[in-house]
Amino acid sequence: MTTAEREAVHRTAARAALGVPGVVALQPALAERLALAASRVVEAVGAGAAIAPVGAGVRCEIAPDGVWHLEVRCILDEDHRVVDVARRVRSDVGAAVDTCLVQHDAAPPLTVRVVVSVTRTIRPAACETA
Amino acid sequence: MALDEPPPASDDESMTSGAVPAGTPLPAEAELLAGAERLPCGRPLGRAWQQARDAGRAPDPHSSHCPHCRGAIEGLTALDRATRALRGEEQPDGHRLATRIINAVRTEVRLGPMLFLDDPDHDLRIAESAAAKVLRRAADTVPGIRAASCRIIASESGDATHVVTITVAATLDRPLRGRAEALRGAVLHSAEHVLGLAVTAVNVEINAVLDLSPVPSDDRFELRDR
Known part of the structure; x- marks a missing residue:
């Protein structure tokens, strides 16, 4: 897996997940949060550019048998049924990453497995501050 | 070092050699700072940066429309801003850093199984x-x-x-x-x-x-x- 492929998969998965109704945000994993906490540069960059790297909240690994394993960590709007939103995230992210890998001429087999982890649910009124 | 500051003296010839075609000399400063790497559109990265930074020059049609040049310029601008911010800080605040790390770990632990x-x-x-x-x-x-x-x-x-x-x-x-x-x-x-x-x-x-x-x-x- 090249770095470009990995980054493209991250971005694609994050965009697909955020496009699902009921998904408020993606929650960075511990390693990403530690990197953010330890980095003053991010704060400075955040003053006028992207606050967190695109794809934060998506973990991506490729198994020796060629299967792509993705974990998407979501914060959901509590007005939606959790399992329904999670199913939609799994479906949309899987389809989007499939397409992305085909476009990047990734080596077959193109099997993508998506795990959706819901870390929080929040009220719609709190969505803007999530 | 911010990107528009003079670079430190370097004996590293490799930084300035190779990728710049004859007849299109780059400003040495921009080349040293941003590198002679070529963008996918063919324009050297250093030239794109120099073009963006030189406010007195007429707008460059290529840079304003090329997504590769625009992306590179945005990234370098952000890096420049961050570098200035780091340089402007006084002493590192270890307590704040520790607090941020502790909060990050706590947030993860609180999730539970x-x-x-x-x-x-x-x-x-x-x-x-x-x-x-x-x-x-x-x-x-x-x-x-x-x-x-x-x-x-x-x-x-x-x-x-x-x-x-x-x-x-x-x-x-x-x-x-x-x-x-x-x-x-x-x-x-x-x-x-x-x-x-x-x-x-x-x-x-x-x-x-x-x-x-x-x-x-x-x-x-x-x-x-x-």
Whole structure:
């Protein structure tokens, strides 16, 4: 897996997940949060550019048998049924990453497995501050 | 070093050699700072940066329309801003850094175990802390009940079912057995219809007596917000 492929998969998965109704945000994993906490540069960059790297909240690994394993960590709007939103995230992210890998001429087999982890649910009124 | 500052002296010839074609000399400073790497559009990175930084020059049609040049310029601008911010800081604040790291770890730890949602593929999960919050709120909707804690344990059968143990305070104006049944109903309903979590049993523990006097509005808000 090249770095470009990995980054493209991250971005694609994050965009697909955020496009699902009921998904408020993606929650960075511990390693990403530690990197953010330890980095003053991010704060400075955040003053006028992207606050967190695109794809934060998506973990991506490729198994020796060629299967792509993705974990998407979501914060959901509590007005939606959790399992329904999670199913939609799994479906949309899987389809989007499939397409992305085909476009990047990734080596077959193109099997993508998506795990959706819901870390929080929040009220719609709190969505803007999530 | 900010990007528009003079670079330190360097003997590294490799930084300035190779990629710049004859006849299109780059400003040496920009080349040293941003590198002679070529963008996918063919323009050297250093030239794109120099073009963007030189406000006195007429706008460059290529840079303003090329996504590669625009992306590179935006990235370098952000890096420049960050570099200036780092340089402007006084002494590193170790305490703030430690606090940020501790908070990041705490946030992760508070999630608790991941529980499988009710889906046959077993790849949809929810943090116990998030599910427990929803179930506590469901318990609070039962008159005379106020939830104190909620634990959700996966069944040992491995079939993505769960056992909920909820600890509450209750008023004594009605029989507790009926209250407990109403509480079970509320929790089971919420587990299925709000979460989509398979719950096979709800253990209810009443460990405090709830005062019948009205709860002050501020306290009610705090309880509801757990």
